[in-house]
Amino acid sequence: MKIFSSEQLYEADKITTEKQQITSEELMERAGTQIFQWLHQRLQGAPVPIHIFCGIGDNGGDGLVVGRLLIEQGYNVIVYVVNCSDKRSENFLHNYDKIKNVTKKWPILMTSEDDFPEINPEEIIVDAIFGIGLNRCPDGWVKELIQYINKRKAFKLAIDIPSGLYSNSPLEDKEAVLSANHTLTFQAPKLSFFLPETAPFVSNFDVLDIGLDLEFLHKSEPLAHLISKPEAQRFYQPREKFGHKGTYGHALLVAGSYGKIGAAVLSTKAAFRIGAGLVTAFVPKCGYPILQTAIPEAMVITDKNEEYISSIEVDFEPSAIGVGMGLGKNKATVEALKKLFTNTESPFVIDADALNNISKNKELLKLLPKNSVLTPHPGELKGLIGIWKNDYDKIEKVKKFSSKHEVVVIIKGAYTLTVYGDKLYLNSSGNPGMATAGSGDALTGVITGLLSQGYDPLLASVFGVYIHGRAGDIAAGQMGYEALMAGDIIEFLADAYIDLFNNTKNDEPYEK
Numbered sequence: 001m002k003i004f005s006s007e008q009l010y011e012a013d014k015i016t017t018e019k020q021q022i023t024s025e026e027l028m029e030r031a032g033t034q035i036f037q038w039l040h041q042r043l044q045g046a047p048v049p050i051h052i053f054c055g056i057g058d059n060g061g062d063g064l065v066v067g068r069l070l071i072e073q074g075y076n077v078i079v080y081v082v083n084c085s086d087k088r089s090e091n092f093l094h095n096y097d098k099i100k101n102v103t104k105k106w107p108i109l110m111t112s113e114d115d116f117p118e119i120n121p122e123e124i125i126v127d128a129i130f131g132i133g134l135n136r137c138p139d140g141w142v143k144e145l146i147q148y149i150n151k152r153k154a155f156k157l158a159i160d161i162p163s164g165l166y167s168n169s170p171l172e173d174k175e176a177v178l179s180a181n182h183t184l185t186f187q188a189p190k191l192s193f194f195l196p197e198t199a200p201f202v203s204n205f206d207v208l209d210i211g212l213d214l215e216f217l218h219k220s221e222p223l224a225h226l227i228s229k230p231e232a233q234r235f236y237q238p239r240e241k242f243g244h245k246g247t248y249g250h251a252l253l254v255a256g257s258y259g260k261i262g263a264a265v266l267s268t269k270a271a272f273r274i275g276a277g278l279v280t281a282f283v284p285k286c287g288y289p290i291l292q293t294a295i296p297e298a299m300v301i302t303d304k305n306e307e308y309i310s311s312i313e314v315d316f317e318p319s320a321i322g323v324g325m326g327l328g329k330n331k332a333t334v335e336a337l338k339k340l341f342t343n344t345e346s347p348f349v350i351d352a353d354a355l356n357n358i359s360k361n362k363e364l365l366k367l368l369p370k371n372s373v374l375t376p377h378p379g380e381l382k383g384l385i386g387i388w389k390n391d392y393d394k395i396e397k398v399k400k401f402s403s404k405h406e407v408v409v410i411i412k413g414a415y416t417l418t419v420y421g422d423k424l425y426l427n428s429s430g431n432p433g434m435a436t437a438g439s440g441d442a443l444t445g446v447i448t449g450l451l452s453q454g455y456d457p458l459l460a461s462v463f464g465v466y467i468h469g470r471a472g473d474i475a476a477g478q479m480g481y482e483a484l485m486a487g488d489i490i491e492f493l494a495d496a497y498i499d500l501f502n503n504t505k506n507d508e509p510y511e512k
C-alpha cells in the first residue's frame, strides 16, 4: 500500500473532483458517509451520547456530515464547533447549514475552556478538529481542549488523523496531540502513523477508501510503501520442480565469540529455515562442537583462534554472507572484517558487532560491497549516522547514508523501516514479543538465506523483514508475547511461508 504526503492527497482530491465530475462537497459527503457507516455498524442504534468536536476546516466538515447522518438515524449526538478561527471552509459552511435542518440541537459554538462539556466514560468522542490541514501547533484553549479530551475515559475516534498530528512532518508538541483509541483515515495511512515518536497517538487505524482517482494514486511516487501480505506474495520467488541444493545457494554466516555462539546457531538455522540450499558457519574454535551438534545440516569452518574471530578464510565462494552476530569487538576481529570486505564480492548482510566495528572504523564503509544490507537497531544506527533531531531527520540522514554508500539500511523497530536511497518500505508485520535476544540474529540469517537463493538485496530485505515478522506474529498467536523466543521465530518461518498463500487476513494469527 502506498503512503502519500498531505500535498499529494490534496492533489488527489482536486483531480478526483475534476475526473469524476463531482464537487468537493460530494467528496466530503462520501467521506463522512464512510465514517457514519463504520460507527453505525458497531453501534447498531445504541443510545450512547456521541460528542463530535468539529474544527472549521474540511475535517470539521466531515464531522458535521457524520453528525447529520447519525442524527437522521436517531442517534444521541452533540456537535461542538471548535471556533479556533473565523476562516471557515466552504464545505464546512455548507454542512453547518445542512445539519441545522435536521435537528433543533444546533452545534454548540466553543470559544474557550469555559465551554468544555462533561463527557462520561461510557460515551463516545469523535475528533474532527484538525485533519491533514494542520498548519501550526495547536495552542491556547484548543490545546487545552485536546488535553481535556485526552483525559476523558470515553472512546476517542479520530477522523482522518488525530488532531494535532502532522501527516508527514515532525511532532512539535506531544502535549498538543489527541491520543485516539481508533483512527479512520481516508484512502491511505499517513507516514506519522508508523514512526516511533508519533505512532503512539494512532494506536489502531482503519483505512477508508473514498474513491480517490486510482490512476493518479497509481502514478504518484509515494513517500513510502507499506508492506503487507499482498506485497509479500508478489516478492515470493516460487521454487522450480527440478531445483537442487546448489540452486538455492551456499550461505556463509560469520558470527560468534566465546559465550555468544548462540548468535551463530540462530542465524545459521534461520538461513536454513528460509530456504538456503547449503549453509556454512564460520566461528571461533570454541563454537565447533556446538554448531555441529545444534545444526547437523550445517557445515562449520573454524578460526584458528579459540575464542574470537581473527582471520576469515573459507574455501568456497559464498552466494551471500551474513556477518556480525555475536562477533565481539576484538581488534583482531576488526582486522579480519577489513580483509573480508576488501576481498569479497558476495552480497553481505552486516549486523550487530560488525556494524559497531564499522562505526568505530569509518574507513571500513569505503570497503563495503555495493548493495550490502545493514541491519542496525536504533543504537547501532546512531553509531553510523550520528544523532538525529526527530524521526524525519533520522529518515533524511539514513537516505543520504544509503545513497552515499549504496547500501540497504534496515532500521529495526515496531514498524521496521527499510531504506534504499530515496525509497522507504515500512513493514506491517511483527509484534512486541519479538523484542527478545536473538531476534536480530534470526533476521540476519533470514536475509542472508534469501540472498543466497537469488533474491536481490532490496527484495531480500523487504521480504525478509516481512516474513520474519509474520513468523513472529503466528508464533505470538500461539504462545503470547512474553514467552516468545528467537528460536520460535525461526521455527515459525515455515508457518509464515504457508500463511503467505492461505486466506488469513494480514494480521490474523494462523492456526496450525
Ligand SMILES: NC(=O)C1=CN([C@@H]2O[C@H](COP(=O)(O)OP(=O)(O)OC[C@H]3O[C@@H](n4cnc5c(N)ncnc54)[C@H](O)[C@@H]3O)[C@@H](O)[C@H]2O)[C@H](O)CC1
Pocket: 009, 010, 012, 013, 027, 028, 031, 055, 056, 057, 058, 059, 060, 061, 062, 084, 085, 087, 089, 129, 130, 131, 132, 133, 134, 135, 136, 137, 138, 139, 142, 159, 160, 161, 186, 187, 210, 212
Ligand atoms: N482526500 C481526502 O483525504 C479528503 C479529506 N477531507 C477532509 O479534509 C481534511 C483537510 O481539510 P482542510 O480544510 O485542508 O484542513 P483541516 O480540516 O485539517 O483544518 C485545518 C483548518 O484549521 C486551521 N488550522 C490548522 N492548524 C490550526 C491550529 N493549530 N490552530 C487553529 N487553526 C488551525 C487551518 O487554517 C484550516 O482552516 C482532511 O483531513 C479530511 O478530514 C475531505 O473531507 C474529503 C476528502
Ligand SMILES: [K+]
Pocket: 059, 127, 128, 129, 130, 131, 158, 159, 160, 161, 162, 163
Ligand atoms: K481529526
